[in-house]
Amino acid sequence: MAERIYGxxxxxxxxxxxxxxxxGVPVIQENLDGDLSTPSxxxxxxxxxxxxxxxxxxxxxxxxxDVIELVKRSIGTDKKWNFSGKAYTPEEISSLxxxxxxxxxxxxxxxxxxxxVPAYFxxxxxxxxRNAGQIANFNVLELVAExxxxxxxxxxxxxxxxxxxxxxxxxxxxxxxxIVQGIDNTFRVIATDGDARLGGADWDKALGEFILDKFxxxxxxxxxxxxxxxVAKLHEQTVNCKEALSNAESATVRLASDSxxxxxIAVTREDLERVTxxxxxxxxxxxxxxxxxxxxxxxxxxxxxxxxVGGSSRMTAVTKLVERLTGKKPLLVEPDLAVAKxxxxxxxxxxxxxxxxxxSSPAVQQxxxxxxxxxxxxxxxxxAALSEKKVANVLPKSIGIRVVDHLNNPYIDxxxxxxxxxxxxxxxxxxxxTVADGQEEVDLTLYQQASDVPSEDVALxxxxxxxxxxxxxxxxxxxxxxxxxxxxxxxxxxxxxxxTHVPSGRSIESHVRIGVMNEEEISAARTTMMKVSVSxxxx
Numbered sequence: 001m002a003e004r005i006y007g008x009x010x011x012x013x014x015x016x017x018x019x020x021x022x023x024g025v026p027v028i029q030e031n032l033d034g035d036l037s038t039p040s041x042x043x044x045x046x047x048x049x050x051x052x053x054x055x056x057x058x059x060x061x062x063x064x065x066d067v068i069e070l071v072k073r074s075i076g077t078d079k080k081w082n083f084s085g086k087a088y089t090p091e092e093i094s095s096l097x098x099x100x101x102x103x104x105x106x107x108x109x110x111x112x113x114x115x116x117v118p119a120y121f122x123x124x125x126x127x128x129x130r131n132a133g134q135i136a137n138f139n140v141l142e143l144v145a146e147x148x149x150x151x152x153x154x155x156x157x158x159x160x161x162x163x164x165x166x167x168x169x170x171x172x173x174x175x176x177x178x179i180v181q182g183i184d185n186t187f188r189v190i191a192t193d194g195d196a197r198l199g200g201a202d203w204d205k206a207l208g209e210f211i212l213d214k215f216x217x218x219x220x221x222x223x224x225x226x227x228x229x230x231v232a233k234l235h236e237q238t239v240n241c242k243e244a245l246s247n248a249e250s251a252t253v254r255l256a257s258d259s260x261x262x263x264x265i266a267v268t269r270e271d272l273e274r275v276t277x278x279x280x281x282x283x284x285x286x287x288x289x290x291x292x293x294x295x296x297x298x299x300x301x302x303x304x305x306x307x308x309v310g311g312s313s314r315m316t317a318v319t320k321l322v323e324r325l326t327g328k329k330p331l332l333v334e335p336d337l338a339v340a341k342x343x344x345x346x347x348x349x350x351x352x353x354x355x356x357x358x359x360s361s362p363a364v365q366q367x368x369x370x371x372x373x374x375x376x377x378x379x380x381x382x383x384a385a386l387s388e389k390k391v392a393n394v395l396p397k398s399i400g401i402r403v404v405d406h407l408n409n410p411y412i413d414x415x416x417x418x419x420x421x422x423x424x425x426x427x428x429x430x431x432x433x434t435v436a437d438g439q440e441e442v443d444l445t446l447y448q449q450a451s452d453v454p455s456e457d458v459a460l461x462x463x464x465x466x467x468x469x470x471x472x473x474x475x476x477x478x479x480x481x482x483x484x485x486x487x488x489x490x491x492x493x494x495x496x497x498x499x500t501h502v503p504s505g506r507s508i509e510s511h512v513r514i515g516v517m518n519e520e521e522i523s524a525a526r527t528t529m530m531k532v533s534v535s536x537x538x539x
Contacts, residue, residue, distance in 0.1 A: 002377030006113040007343025012072040013172025016340035017101040024382025026341035032536045041069045047084035052100035053536040064228045076125035094132035099534045112139040114347035118174040119145035120194035124464040141350040147178035149342030150309040163304040171310035173199035177287040179294045188392040191293040193286035200312030208238040210275045214265045221261035246314040306330040352387040394419045397448040411456040415487045427486040438476040471499040
């Protein structure tokens, strides 16, 4: 079988995997149920066996304590779930979802893939996502922002040359608003904004509370909400109702509790829009902000086209909001699959970028493309076209380092700001000094804040670097020793910090690990999790 390079949309509610076929077209890999996406739900059937997908979601009705969902909302945190005496991290749970997406015939192969992340994910969440891929034994080529992946796919259908595109991405658990400009074969991200904890799951919660109130109103059964099985059934019916109201003006929900209470509840689209209006307003704030930021960076900028992606963007209220704010009628572009398909294109672009050097002669480039064509079975002409595409991204959040002033008051010195272009053209270099006699180490803890005019107040910033952020080995000398810090951000948002003790000329560099797991922990987790079987249920 020809080598396949995969693109993966690791979603909050559903995930999908795609590859580029022989004609250069991104194709979704169906799961064992024949579906194009898989619910991002994990059921711990036992300590050694897990089930991911539709059956796991159904099992929540019967064994809610053994089922995990919405794990993406915890990625990059220290949250854990306990099963059979073992605590599992978000990265470990996510690794099971990733493995479940790979077709059986490729399960024993080394999987090379691009994994998408919300544009508004910070460095910690991005690194944790990369770790999840490594725990799944994937070769993670790159992390790509979901709106960028969607733009790549849209460009494959409607070329973006000399156009500016707004991507409104409302997924199951996150929201991004990103403006992308197509200049020749470069996709330049102008600005991005969003909310990493706002998505369709919040609409489900608000609508579910409305339906529950109606159930209690009809039946008088206030104890039903304490029954886990009833709550799981309520959630399932709520999701079905929300989806139905994207195409119909009304829907009916039928619920029954263990006590025998039954109700048939009519829900209108107007009900849905009324109870979720505050949530929609929350997307309006970053959407307005990103439009203003883009116009400040590019005076005279106009939005040529608007696309909606993410399953929750199907709601008619979303279309109305976006059209009101942009003056453009937005297009629904395969909202459930556009990101995964774009990820497949991004994966091939990443693969080609690693071997097709722009400085090489045309003959050498053609030879490299021919070799990849032979390995993957993809048409060489299509690969040549993909090799010319580039993505220029921006930082989703401002990043800085904690320092002290002459009165020893701590503050954040910002090295890069939200919406700065990445990769950086060159490292940011700052000169600091030790603050105490005999100081032998320097703390390079990094902080981030979601603002293009961030506050220096430490309390308003989030720590993003892990336990390996201390530079050690400084000779014990009087205070005031100069320390040179070099800071670099790669194209996918990964960060490197290096430090040098200037007087001695001795480098004391450290690649600061962003996240909650170090290399040893990742390796140990991979060893443990690869022993856990993953399936999509009985097939």
